[in-house]
Amino acid sequence: MSVVSAEMAQNIKRGSLIRQMFELGIAMKQEFGADAVMDFSLGNPDLPPPLVVQDAMRDLSQNLNRPASLGYMPNAGYAWALEALAKELTSEQGITLSKADVMLSCGAAGAINSFFHSVLEPQDEVIGIAPFFGEYGFYVTNHNGVFKSVMCDLDTFGPDFENIEKAINAKTRALIINxxxxxxGKIYSEAELRGIVAILEKASEKYGRPIYLLSDEPYRFLAYDNAQVPPILPLYKYAVIVSSFSKKYGIAGERIGYLAVSPELEDKETLIMATSMSNRILGFVNPPVVGQYLMMAALGTSTENALNIYTKRRNIFVEILQEAGLEFQIPQGAFYIFPKAPHGDDENFIKALREEKILGVSGRGFGCEGYIRLCYAVEDAVIAKSRDGFKRAVASMQS
Ligand SMILES: Cc1ncc(COP(=O)(O)O)c(C=O)c1O
Structure with missing residues (x-):
């Protein structure tokens, strides 16, 4: 007798790759000691929140003796928080946004769920470009949609336009990019974004309803070597941004994220109202109150220090992986590297790395077999220590 639904049982199976690694990491740290294990499996930012956030938390704790100071609020968040966010996004996107164009939620994850809940008809399709953040599949099926994966251009990790065009049909409601x-670690260029937009504009026209371009961008602040992350809202009126402060300010556990629509979108009031109402009816109710105060304190704070730290880590990791003889593209942003497994055998490569007490995740969890994902949101010393282990693991795959 099953204590959960058949769909949930299936989800548990699908979600098991990263969970298994997580549990294995804990078990190995217990067995060999935390210092012995080089865990590159989890995308949990390890830097402390900036001082302004720490100060804001202290100030907030001294100012709670007011009615409903931690109470309910409008489902989209406090007006002052929405206004400040709109101002920040106006400067980021180079297009004027008002508080009516934004909605706060429980992380980017909450915003994506509220968006799909608002726009999907049963069996509507959402296209994701593999490799993708593995949770997207859940976020689409949560709302009776169908997640459709198309492969990227594996030479660049950019979009493969032909694959996207082939996947679109009358049921397509959105394409999600990250x-x-x-x-x-790929950053889409403006030309690549324009290529996607041209396809979606034509298809929206053909099928008589908007096909949204949902741009998930929690790593926008982490672009190396002065790379630019082009703003998406000016490019397409059916573009929607979802993002959060989880990675940017190291407050992932505080669950503060948002959604923003193009001011050019017709009837945008209805879409924003629908996403706020989805916050409510999905049970998030409203964005976390503490998160909004922390966001207010943090907005505008320089992220240069984090960028410098991650740049250094990326450079050491790149050198180590090159020395080991792995084939990969140097990340342009975020804190992940996605090397090809020797002979395309990701399962055995993960095992060989585990022998060296190095943990990574198979590309299968991201819809892309034959690769592995390594996250370098870990201390420099952990990366440095992995040098010989990578060499030995790669060598063991040759024998
Ligand atoms: C690509 C991507 N999107 C969304 C999320 C969810 O982030 P949040 O903490 O804002 O919900 C993550 C978290 O790892 C992510 O990597």
């Missing part, structure tokens, strides 16, 4: 990308 740049800077988890797991590849």
């Amino acid at each position: 740049s800077p990308n988890n797991p590849t």
Whole structure:
């Protein structure tokens, strides 16, 4: 007798790759000691929140003796928080946004769920470009949609336009992209974004309803070597941004994220109202109150320090992986590297790495067999220590 639904049982199976690695990491750290294990499996930012956030938390704790200071609020968040966010996005996107164009939610994850809940008819399709953040599949099926994976151009990790065009039909409701990308570190260029937009504009016209371009961008702040992450809202009126402060300010556990629509979108009020109402009816109710105060304190704070730290880590990791003889593209952003497994055998490569007490995740969890994902949101010393282990693991795949 099953204690859960058949669909949930299936989800548990599908979600098991990263969970298994997570549990294995804990078990190995217990067995060999935390210092002995080099865990590159989890995308949990390890830097402390900036001082302004720490100060804001202290100030907030001294200012709670007011009615409903931690109470309910409008489902989209406090007006002052929405206004501040709109101002920040106006400067980021180079297009004027008002508080009516934004909605706050429980992380980018909550915003994506509220969006799909608002726009999907049963069996509507959402296209994702593999490799993709593995949770997208859940977020689509949560709302009776169908997740359709198309492969990227594996030479660049950019979009493969032909694959996208072939996947679109009358049921297509959205294409979700993620740049800077988890797991590849790829940043989409403006030309690549324009290529996608041209396809979606034509298809929206053909099928008589908007096909949204949902741009998931929690790693926008992490672009190396002065790379630019082009703003998406000016390019397409059916573009929607989802993002969060999880990675940017190291407050992932505080669950503060948002959604923003193009001011050019016709009837945008209805879409924003629908996503706020989805916050409510999905049970998130409203964005976390503490998260909104922390966001207010943090907005505008320089992320240069984090960028410098991650740049250094990326450079050491690149050198180590090159020395080991792995084939990969140097990440342009985010904190992940996605090397090809020797002989395309990701399962055995993960095992060989585990022998060296190095943990990574198979590309299968991201819809892309033959690769592995390594996350370098870990201390420099952990990366440095992995040098010989990678060499030995790669060598063991040759024998
Ligand atoms: C690509 C991508 N999108 C969304 C999320 C969810 O982030 P949040 O904490 O804002 O919900 C993550 C978290 O790892 C991510 O990597």
